[in-house]
Amino acid sequence: MITDQTVFATTATILFFLGLFSMFYSRNLLKTIISFQIVVFGANLALFSSGLGHASNLMANTLVLFSIVVGASVEAVALALIVLVHRAYGTLDPWKIKRLRH
Amino acid sequence: MVTEVALLLSVALLVTIIAAIFSKSISVTVIMLFYASLVLGVIFTIYQAVVVGLLHITMFAGAMSVMLMTVVLMTGESKLDIGNRKLAALLATITILIVAASSYSLFSGASSLPQSPSQSTEGILAFVWMFRPWDLLILVIIFAAAMIGVVNLLSKEERA
Numbered sequence: 001m002i003t004d005q006t007v008f009a010t011t012a013t014i015l016f017f018l019g020l021f022s023m024f025y026s027r028n029l030l031k032t033i034i035s036f037q038i039v040v041f042g043a044n045l046a047l048f049s050s051g052l053g054h055a056s057n058l059m060a061n062t063l064v065l066f067s068i069v070v071g072a073s074v075e076a077v078a079l080a081l082i083v084l085v086h087r088a089y090g091t092l093d094p095w096k097i098k099r100l101r102h
Numbered sequence: 103m104v105t106e107v108a109l110l111l112s113v114a115l116l117v118t119i120i121a122a123i124f125s126k127s128i129s130v131t132v133i134m135l136f137y138a139s140l141v142l143g144v145i146f147t148i149y150q151a152v153v154v155g156l157l158h159i160t161m162f163a164g165a166m167s168v169m170l171m172t173v174v175l176m177t178g179e180s181k182l183d184i185g186n187r188k189l190a191a192l193l194a195t196i197t198i199l200i201v202a203a204s205s206y207s208l209f210s211g212a213s214s215l216p217q218s219p220s221q222s223t224e225g226i227l228a229f230v231w232m233f234r235p236w237d238l239l240i241l242v243i244i245f246a247a248a249m250i251g252v253v254n255l256l257s258k259e260e261r262a
Contacts, residue, residue: 002105015119018120018198030177034122034131038119038122038123038135045142059227064158068154072161075169076166082177
């Protein structure tokens with residue numbers, strides 16, 4: 001029996017692993033941040049789906065709220081750091097940055 | 103009927119995310135991410151979490167999309183290199199299939215969060231829920247700090 005909870009939990013897991021895969025595979029720091037956002041989306045959906053089907057899903061909603069705040073904050077700081085890195089090295093390719101540092 | 107809506111929204115979410123991951127142009131990626139944030143916000147809103155859904159749309163489809171666009175314009179990075187695209191697509195497809203199969207078998211029979219959390223946990227959660235505007239305040243402070251950092255950085259460069 002497929003329920004909404006199962007559908008969303010499956011989607012959340014796919015999102016999480018797709019984001020993780022893209023994070024490790026990308027050669028651009030901006031893309032890494034975008035992948036991190038996808039991972040956060042997956043985590044949010046997983047938390048939300050865990051509260052579905054109950055009369056009161058206060059616990060799940062609160063955790064999603066926390067997750068949104070933490071994810072957005074981390075992303076904002078990371079984007080500021082990306083601008084800093086681009087000013088310093090002129091590229092967003094992590095391998096080139098690693099070479100330029102030596 | 104309800105499950106059909108859930109399936110439709112999930113497919114829309116997955117399609118936008120896959121388009122965001124595999125597109126070559128950064129602007130397409132940001133636009134697709136915007137749509138994905140919107141779809142996720144709609145999912146939250148439809149399933150009775152209106153506050154969470156609206157906060158999600160405001161935060162990710164609004165603020166983060168604008169910040170991403172600003173960074174793209176500032177850095178001038180227009181192309182996204184993801185290496186060998188065919189290999190990436192193949193690996194992603196395998197990942198999706200494995201994860202979908204395993205998570206379906208995992209979640210279809212699994213129990214979710216406890217239906218009635220203990221009294222102390224409920225008290226803490228009620229407290230957190232009551233003071234949720236503090237979350238917004240923390241967000242505003244961190245956004246402001248990040249923006250001040252970037253402006254400071256740019257003004258130093260202009261002086262130099």
